[in-house]
Amino acid sequence: MTRTLTGAGLTVLLLATLLPMMDSFIVNVALPTIADDLRTDGGDLELVVAGYVLAFTAFLVLGGRLGDTYGRRRVLLLGLAGFTVASALCAFAVSGPWLVAARVLQGATAALIPPQVLGTISAATPEDRRPRAMSLYTAVAGLAAVLGLVLGGLLVHADLWGTSWRLIFLVNLPLGLLALALVPVLIPDTRSTNPAGIDLPGTALLTLGITALLLALNRGPVAGWPWWTIALLIAVPILVILLWRTEKRAATPLLPPTVLTEPTVRGGLLLVAPFLAAWAGYLFALPLTLQHGFGLDPLQAGLLVAPMPLTFLAGSFALPALRRRLGNGVLGAGALVQAVGVAALLAAVLAGTPVWTVLPCLVLIGLGQALVIGSSQIAILGAVPTAYAGVGGGVLITTQQGSMAIGVAGIGSVYLAFVGLGHAGAFAVVLGIQLVVALLVAGAGRRVLG
Structure with a gap:
């Protein structure tokens, strides 16, 4: 009989979730400092972000299958150990290619972690406590990307022992070792009774x-x-x-056509993919603009974006009540809220207003992001046939992470191509793309999801 997951065990799983999810974007605020220290070009900077997300995407479903077959606790420990070692390799990088290669390894090992967390919650949490546990997981996973921007700025500014940007990777070492010590004690071992092949x-x-x-x-x-x-x-x-x-x-397909041909699943993924690609491009360009365009240091840039994770968290907790009133209409409403925030931010950038006046814009952008991502996840997973529930979650996460990798590479390249106009001008182009995508999602959301 499977041992029940305790509250302490859930806390450890959420810590394990936070580490890989946050590392997708914790480097963003540090990118200017990394570029100066390692003398890397803009293309390498994109790969520092996109290479991680690419490897994370490619191995997510495979990680889930490995946990189902060989035991989720064992694969979770393997993922945490690999992630911790890769973080050390990132911290000691002496060149751009070294850092990119270490980030790819970090992403590949990080991909082993979330499937084990989700699988363990599903298998070892009593049914009456499972919705709360899943909502906490969703909040932590969604909050991690924007929280990474804030924490990255704080760590680079702290510059403890002259570590500069390397501290954003070194911080993973004690946290990873703590998780490795607690997982065998607090996490029950589970696996699928009928594991799918790889x-x-x-x-x-x-x-x-x-x-x-x-x-x-x-x-x-x-x-x-x-x-x-x-x-x-x-x-x-x-x-x-x-x-x-x-x-x-x-x-045993990686991306089962049975799942992808379901109208709500297919439509939801087609909506969320460009939305997340635009979001990832925005998160890549924002810290570069704040530091190179507006002259902020990493700490100031991190503090300026702090409203985004706070309103994202608030939106995540408000989502159940909003869905009871609006149903899937929350997705379109969230996209519209974000569109208003992006339009206001674009106007502020073009007008050259003081940088701190953009705070209300960031509040709206973070809130809209929470409503779109949370609502789309509920709608998509709710439409997946029960027999494919686990695989459906893997398809969703793979689409989300893959879209963000492509967004960093594609929209990041657009940003770098227009940087000759000045960082503010290049950022305005990125915001224009994000505004168009948000308006399209707002208009199509109700028709696609019903």
Whole structure:
């Protein structure tokens, strides 16, 4: 009989969730400092962020299958150990390529963690406590990205023992070791009674497709679109077709067509993908603009964005009550709230108003993000057939993370291409893209989700 997950055990699982989710964007505020210290170009800076998210995306579903087969606690420990070692490698990087490679390793090991957390909560939490546990997981996972911006600024500014930006990775070492010590004591061991096989061809094709698109978008604008970047772009739709055909024939597909052909699931993923891509591009450009464009130091930049995680958290907790009144209409309303915040921020940037006057804009942007992401997750997972519940969660997280990787590479390249206009001008272009996407999602949300 499976041991019940206690409150202390849930706290450890939430800590384990926070580490990999927060590291997706904790580096963003430190990017200018990293560029100066390692003498890296804009393309390498994008890969420091996107390389992590790419590896995280590619191995998420595989991580879930490994936990189902070999035991979730064992795979969780493996993921935490690998993540901690990779964090140390990041901290001691002496060049841009070293840091990018270490970030890819960090992302790949981080991908082993969330599936075990979700699986353990589902398998070892009593049914009456499970909704609260899942809501806490969703709040922590959603809060992590914007919280990373704040914490990154604080750590770079602290510069303890002259560590500068390296502290954002060194902080993972004691937290990772603490989690490694507590998991064997507090986390029950669970596994699937009927584990699905591992879809290696599907995993390989998904990884190749995202990598081809990311590298083309990352290196194309920097290198003047040489032939190999065009070839990578041409290869992407071919790889997508091969992936679809492979998944239709696979006994245990990575991305089951049965799930993807359900209208609400397909429509929800098509809405959330561009929304998260625009969000990731915004999170990449925002700290660079605040520091290079407005002259803020990392601490000031981190404190300026602090309203976003606070309102994201408030929106997450308000979501159940809002959904009782508006249903899936919350998604469109959230996108509209964010569109208002983005439009106001764009106007402030173009008008050259004092930087601190943008705080209300950031409040609206964070609130809108919480409503869209939370509502889309509920709608998508609620439409997944019960038999595919676990796989549906993997498909959702894979889509979310993959969209953010592509957003950093694509919109990040747009930002760097327009930086000749000044960082504020380049940021205005990014905000224009985000505004268009938010308005499209606001308009399509009700029609797609019903």
